[in-house]
Amino acid sequence: MFEDCLQFSTTASLLGIIITLLVFHHLYSVFGSQEKRGPPGPRPLPLLGNLLQVDLKRLDKSLFDLSEKYGSVFMVHFGPKKVVVLAGYRTVKQALLNHAVEFGNREVTPIFYDFTKGNGILFTNGDTWKEMRRFALATLKDFGMGKKISEDKIIEECHYLIKEFEAHGAFVGFTLAPLSQQLCAVSRQ
Secondary structure (H helix, E strand, O other), X not given: OHHHHHHHHHHHHXXXXXXXXXXXXXXXXXXXXXXXXXXXXXXXXXXXXXXXXXXXXXXXXXXXXXXHHHOOEEEEEEOOEEEEEEOOHHHHHHHHHHOHHHHOOOOOOHHHHHHHOOOOOOXXXXXHHHHHHXXXXXXXXXXXXXXXXXXXXXXXXXHHHHHHHHHOOOOOOOOHHHHHHHHHHHHHO
């Protein structure tokens, strides 16, 4: 009898603590600091954010629909992560041209940061990224990037690769015509 009463009081107190924490979280989000709010956007749920309000399979359409309601700059929450969305050509152009420093950095996922230790071109920001990009472009130009000769060599190597795939019975579901057009576009940039 005493154990049942003790178990009930433990469960009730745990439930009371959870409800109290949720009420404090809600009150803080409603009456908390106004300067932390940021752009307008849909009201997020605790822990889930706006994940239930957007279609993750058609995220572009969902964000476009939200931009019609909240304007060209709004904020959504993907879980506990706040994301500012810029919708429309003019808004993105203005942000990248007039506020390049603020919008220039990208969010680096912690697992990629642990893997790369802050180095590389894809998962870095700031001066490190600029230095790595400058080095990579200079090195690729030294190897012939952007020249017609490198394009021909790449297409030739692709032919050999396709023959190897076919020799091992692998299905090759593409032709070299679109590939060569893409290589031309890459090599001329």
